[in-house]
Amino acid sequence: MSAAGPTPATPLPAARGGAAPQSPFMRIVADFVSNPVAIFGLAMLAIILVLALFAPLISPQNPYDLAQLDVMDSRLPPGSAAPNGGTYWLGTDDQGRDMLSAIFYGLRISIGVGIAATVLALVLGLAMGLTAAYVGGRVETLIMRIVDIQLSFPAILIALILIAVLGQGTGKVIAALVTVQWAYYARTVRGAALVEKRKEYMEAARCLALSPSRIVFKHLLPNCMPPMIVVATVQVAAAIALEATLSFLGLGLPITEPSLGLLIANGYQYLLSGKYWISFFPGIALLCTIVSINLVADQLRDVLNPRLQR
């Protein structure tokens, strides 16, 4: 841990081909694209994000506009002809919805909930972790004990307890995800902050009699961010998976917000009669989302880790 935080200029590794010194950002970009698997993950993630973002524009059908649905079309296998001349490429569900459109809309909801939960948990975790590291003493002990106790229980269990306590609904699911995840950030940022706190630039900032808020937000926080970015990326995937699991169990999002987990749960009852597509394709979409995020996170971890700098 001798290297300074990666965002301020770390001693550059002999840049490729002895080129002129790069900015840290350029170095990170260059390191990131050096791994073909990571590029693949990033490309897949980009496609998924575009699909989710523009779902209403590219979906063949608005799956929640009842006027466009026909029960006669329910449970058609993939490739069946649709009445409007198109094709149900991925089949239809029990209400005659085009699965492809339902998946695009589902991605939108799953990713939206995942990102919202991650951002809120990140902010809460940062606040708690930085407070623990900066204030120290009893406050630190209390916060970190809560973190320890919470992290010793599996996430799914805590989320289920909270849903049992709070009841169901989109906001409550997000609240449950935030409660599950803030502890990871708090622990990570506290670890980083304790290391940074002892460094000379922090001492210099204190000697300049800067206000505590300025020290924390302008000096300490930016240098604690790299590990947080990695944790946040992994946690987006974890949040999406957890939300899908809760929704599958019937304790997640309401039916009016059909995330991928709900789509999979919908198909569960038809699976035994061989109608695999209602559960199979949303699952593939979920899997691709999680894998692509994990691939990107894996490479980010290597690129942002000062100890691994070649």
Added chain:
Amino acid sequence: MLVFIIRRSLQSIVVLLAMSVLVFVGVYAVGNPIDILISPQADQQDRERAIAALGLDKPLWAQYWSFLSGVAHGDLGRSFVHSTSALGLILERMPATMELALSAMVIAIVLGIPLGLWAGLRPNGIAGRSIMAGSILGFSLPTFWVGLMLIMVFSVMLGWLPSNGRGETTLLFGVIPVSFLTVDGLKHLVMPATNLALFNLALLIRLTRAGAHEALLQDYVKFARAKGLTNKRVIGVHVLRNILIPIVTVIGLQFGTLIGFAIVTESVFAWPGMGKLLIDSIGVLDRPVIVAYLLVIVTVFIVINLLVDVLYSVLDPRIRLSDVKG
């Protein structure tokens, strides 16, 4: 050691009490179980009688107090729905969950450690790379969806394995019903156990690989080789024993996670365990069962964490329990 265990036990009681208050108050706030339990046709008198019978007319603190004094007598309340002891309901289903979790752990260990060693010893071989790629998939696959796909392939398409229930059970030691001793039971157990094992399998592969990878560079391995020991002995005795410490810790800690995730697997495969009971109880707001489940599971977790800490100090003499934060 004794002081450590006593201190930890005292702390555990505090954690348990805190959890019970949180859960009790929280679960109370969910909604009114009366609306679900009493038919809408019942008149006001019937309603009041039922509310009084369930003890729901008393103030919250009084309900908590009667709950606590019940706990002291080993009584965690009666299920609103099943009208039997909540603790009894849970203990009745515990063997099914434990069997599932233990089987999953055995599968993860038996496959994970050899595969991880293989990948660690030949990191650049095709097999090593495929094993690692597979382990990333194991992390990313959502458990419940894998369960569905297993059912789709092995139950629906191939028709080899049954998709739900425990099958035929026999009594182990005359009291504990288990599935793994009968052919029918084993058939029912294979899919859920494999499903539950996947995540831990991936974890053990990565952990063993990382450990083996690191251990091979150490001086003691070079020295063992220089002594002319066979490769088998170097790997089997010197490398394996040194990487076993973190592996055993993770196995211990992950056992709790397995019990937690069994909730999902049990729901997919209709396995009659505690997790399925919890999901059903949340659905019908069967408060005493939810509270009792949580208290039982917290107790199981506290015991597991304590055992792991003790085991850790036995395996690695360099660690002293006074250093481990309770």
